Amino acid sequence: MHYKDQLKRTITLKHTPKRIICLVPSITELICDLGLESSLVGITKFCVHPKHILTIVEVVGGTKQVHYDKIRELKPDIILCNKEENTQEMINELETISTVHISDVDTVSDCLELIEMFGEIFNCSEKANDLVVKIRKASTDFEAYISTKETQVVAYFIWKDPWMVAANNTFVNYMLSLNNFKNAFENESRYPEISLDKIYADVNLVLLSSEPYPFKNEHKMLIQSQFPSAEFILVDGEMFSWYGSRLVLAFDYFKTLHYTALNS
Known part of the structure; x- marks a missing residue:
């Protein structure tokens, strides 16, 4: 065969x-x-x-x-x-x-x-x-739901020391786009290291992933000054990076995430 x-x-x-x-x-x-x-x-x-x-x-x-x-x-x-x-x-x-x-x-x-x-x-x-x-x-249900939401500029962190984000040409970036999130690092490729000497004033939302680096609440304090306009949310990295049957759960998770971001 x-x-x-x-x-x-x-x-x-x-x-x-x-x-x-x-x-x-x-x-x-x-x-x-x-x-x-x-x-x-x-x-x-x-x-x-x-x-x-x-x-x-x-x-x-x-x-x-x-x-x-x-x-x-x-x-x-x-x-x-x-x-x-x-x-x-x-x-x-x-x-x-x-x-x-x-x-x-x-x-x-x-x-x-x-x-x-x-x-x-x-x-x-x-x-x-x-x-x-x-x-x-x-x-399909999520597409209808997200069509009513405003676009937010996001930074999605995957690693610390060095600080790294998900950028273009990744499944995570694709999932961010489904959520009507504009990736602040969409002009970079893959998983770039970013400088914390810079202020990212245009970012509305910082997502700290649970994997591959297990971010916790205390990590927010380390980079808050670089993202003065952003809300910080710990997110389940599996929902953004695991394909396959995990997608059955991911879209309901995303609805909860948007509710949290709106009411934080």
Whole structure:
């Protein structure tokens, strides 16, 4: 059986994969929500959803470094990777072990394509289609909701020391745009380090993400003077950066976020 992954690479499978290794945390959650949890034989240490998964599935490393010997021993039928989260060096080595599927998600449409792709590959199209319908409905409802909201200029922080933000060409930036947020750093690429010697007076809202750096309330005080016109809100980073089935929850979360920003 021949399939295309999201980089348009042809992958070949002799049968429906029964032994899956997933090196992408948000996709591990998706695989479980598609009813395939029992087929997972390897995951990363960052695969924290569903909450019990780390206690029942072998951890083979992180998203940038893995234990290839462990992966070989697990004899996977397929290894699920992502263009952004996993390195090309890793993928080259993993392809000597098993078939590698690479996802590339920049938009909700890309996410829906991936779910439908997995429905075919793993013979679970009914569950995949149900999930696609739920996400499409949640997205459509949110579009109607957000159309009444004013645009706000935002800075979305992902790291401290150095202080880094999400900028253009990221899934986070795409999710910000869905929220009718104008990214103050949209003219920069990826995850730039920013200078705190500068005053960002045009920013209305500063979002401090829970991941990859776990921002807390005390971190607001460290940069408040650089953003004198902004409200500061701690946000769930998974809602902005995890694609897959997490999108079922994300749009309701965003409605709550806008209510909080309006009433803070």
